[in-house]
Every structure is written in structure tokens, then in C-alpha cells.
Amino acid sequence: MMRRFVIVVSGAAAVVLVATGAGAATIAITAKSLATATYSAPVFVPLTLGTANVGPRVGRADRTDTTTVAYSQQVKQSTLCSSWSNASNTQTLGAVTLILNDNAGATGNDTLTVGAVPATCATGFHFGTIDTGSNAYVTTGAVSFTNSTIDLTQTATSTTLVLTFGSPGGPGNRGTVAAGTAAIYAPDATLQDTANRAIGTNQAASTSTVQW
Amino acid sequence: MLFAVLAAAGVSGAAPQGAVSKKLAGAGAATAPCGATAGGTVSYLTTNGVITQVTVTGLPNGCNGALVSLVLVNGAGTNLGGGGPVVVGGGVASVASLSANPAPASVTAVRLIAIGP
Numbered sequence: 001m002m003r004r005f006v007i008v009v010s011g012a013a014a015v016v017l018v019a020t021g022a023g024a025a026t027i028a029i030t031a032k033s034l035a036t037a038t039y040s041a042p043v044f045v046p047l048t049l050g051t052a053n054v055g056p057r058v059g060r061a062d063r064t065d066t067t068t069v070a071y072s073q074q075v076k077q078s079t080l081c082s083s084w085s086n087a088s089n090t091q092t093l094g095a096v097t098l099i100l101n102d103n104a105g106a107t108g109n110d111t112l113t114v115g116a117v118p119a120t121c122a123t124g125f126h127f128g129t130i131d132t133g134s135n136a137y138v139t140t141g142a143v144s145f146t147n148s149t150i151d152l153t154q155t156a157t158s159t160t161l162v163l164t165f166g167s168p169g170g171p172g173n174r175g176t177v178a179a180g181t182a183a184i185y186a187p188d189a190t191l192q193d194t195a196n197r198a199i200g201t202n203q204a205a206s207t208s209t210v211q212w
Numbered sequence: 213m214l215f216a217v218l219a220a221a222g223v224s225g226a227a228p229q230g231a232v233s234k235k236l237a238g239a240g241a242a243t244a245p246c247g248a249t250a251g252g253t254v255s256y257l258t259t260n261g262v263i264t265q266v267t268v269t270g271l272p273n274g275c276n277g278a279l280v281s282l283v284l285v286n287g288a289g290t291n292l293g294g295g296g297p298v299v300v301g302g303g304v305a306s307v308a309s310l311s312a313n314p315a316p317a318s319v320t321a322v323r324l325i326a327i328g329p
Contacts, residue, residue, distance in 0.1 A: 035245030035326040
């Protein structure tokens with residue numbers, strides 16, 4: 001049977017009218033509006049997050065265990081530590097305190113942050129926060145790792161930071177994680193690359209679900 | 213009314229058909245967008261050097277409830293991956309399941325299409 005139908009689109013709704021010899025049917029189409037946009041893609045982002053077990057126990061944050069992040073561009077080093085300059089392709093910062101914060105993440109996971117640093121970083125070290133993907137790396141309070149180190153290496157197109165745990169101390173206790181979820185690194189929003197692009201809210205996730 | 217399509221086809225039911233358009237007429241205006249989407253900001257979640265999630269923030273409140281699809285393109289406009297639709301909530305659209313996972317360096321633009329609400 002030959003049928004005629006009409007599609008009517010207005011600013012509020014679209015309706016299909018199907019007219020037959022016996023009558024008419026109406027089919028409502030839910031789309032009411034259409035919007036498009038094209039955005040510039042982020043250029044300066046964290047690319048990778050990884051951890052390595054160097055100390056005695058897998059799944060526990062031990063002295064000499066490492067956390068490594070890599071960025072897609074050369075980081076403007078002074079935005080990490082005020083006295084650093086991109087004139088140097090390597091930097092080492094000792095006497096750092098790394099802190100595993102108990103249940104401090106948005107979903108209750110433990111987080112890793114950089115605490116006290118030498119005075120050469122006059123406004124602190126602007127690393128950001130890692131959600132570890134578990135609430136069991138520390139319990140009953142934060143654990144501070146004194147005498148930790150931070151090492152920076154830059155190439156012409158990238159920067160890598162390695163955080164190495166020092167000696168752990170209370171008030172919290174370290175735990176051993178057998179199964180967790182991926183860790184997620186949220187950089188400090190003040191970080192910039194050498195073209196003064198802010199890193200924004202871009203994040204990097206680990207491939208491993210158990211850290212250190 | 214902004215535009216209308218008139219068509220005739222030999223169909224036997226209400227299921228979608230390969231209708232043949234016979235006539236197109238109208239004022240040429242588009243349907244109203246949900247808001248000024250150009251003010252959004254794109255961010256990535258990367259895993260092992262590739263993009264695994266794309267988020268657009270700062271979408272207008274009028275877009276909450278809309279269905280959004282995102283496409284990552286390179287400088288030639290080639291589709292490098294994308295996903296959706298996802299529902300906009302709180303001015304945010306986040307696509308975590310991408311058809312491909314390009315490196316950030318290969319992507320020059322992110323295209324958004326919002327339908328509804």
C-alpha cells in the first residue's frame with residue numbers, strides 16, 4: 001500500500017505523521033535540539049603513572065619504592081619548585097616528606113601528596129595528588145616518609161618525575177594491599193609547560209591495580 | 213515549523229523503512245541548541261600514554277539531560293576515536309568507552325554533538 005508521511009521538525013519537537021487510507025498515526029521523535037562544538041585538544045597532560053616495588057613487600061609502601069609520572073611536554077620547572085630552571089635537564093630534591101594520607105580521596109581511598117620540602121622550593125612542591133586506588137595502604141592515620149627524594153628528568157619533548165619513599169613514620173600504620181584499583185594522578189593545577197600552557201584537570205591512571 | 217520533509221514510499225508497516233525522499237522544503241533554520249556549548253573545556257584521562265577517557269566540563273545548564281557524543285580528530289580531520297552518547301549532568305559529559313585510544317599528541321581537536329534534552 002502506498003502511504004504518505006510528513007516529518008515536521010520545530011524548535012520544540014519533531015513529529016512524524018503517517019497518513020493511511022484508514023487514518024493517521026503519529027510517532028514522536030524525542031530529539032528536540034541539536035548542538036555541536038569543536039574544542040582545541042589538550043596539549044600538556046600527564047601521560048603515565050606507574051609505581052615500582054623496590055622495598056621488601058609487594059603492595060606496601062616501603063622505603064625505596066618509587067612512583068613515576070611522565071608529562072607530554074617539558075614542564076616549566078619553576079612551576080614545580082620555584083628555584084628550578086629548565087636550563088638543567090635533571091633535578092634532584094632531597095629531604096622531602098612524602099605523605100600517604102588515610103582515606104583522604106574523594107571516594108575514601110588513601111592519597112599520596114608531597115609534604116615538607118627544602119626551602120629552595122619557596123612555595124612548596126606543586127606535584128598534585130595521587131589517589132592510590134585503595135584505602136588500605138595506610139590505616140589509623142597518615143604515614144609520612146621523611147628523607148624521600150624527587151628526581152626530574154626532561155627531554156626536548158617530555159618531563160619525568162620519580163618520587164622515592166624515604167623512612168616511614170606515624171601516626172598511621174602501613175598496610176599491604178592485595179587487590180585494589182588503578183591509581184589516578186591529578187596534577188597541581190598551577191603546573192605549566194614551557195609554553196605556559198596550564199595542565200588543567202587532565203589526569204593519568206596507572207595500569208597496575210596494586211601499587212608498590 | 214523550521215522545515216518539513218514530504219515523502220511517499222511503498223511501505224507495509226510502521227517499522228523503519230528505506231524511505232525515498234521526494235521533496236524537501238523549508239526555511240532552512242536549525243533546531244534550537246541546548247545552549248552555548250562552545251564554552252566547554254576538554255580534559256583527558258590517560259593510561260599508559262593513551263587517552264582512555266574524555267571529559268567536557270562547563271556545558272550550559274540547558275544541556276543537562278542531553279545526549280552527547282565526542283570524536284577525537286587530528287589535523288586532517290580524521291576520526292581517531294570517540295564514544296557516547298552519554299547523558300550530560302551538572303554541565304559535564306564524560307566518555308569513558310572510546311572506539312580507539314590515540315595518544316594525546318595525535319589529537320588536535322575534540323568534536324561534540326549534543327542531542328536534546
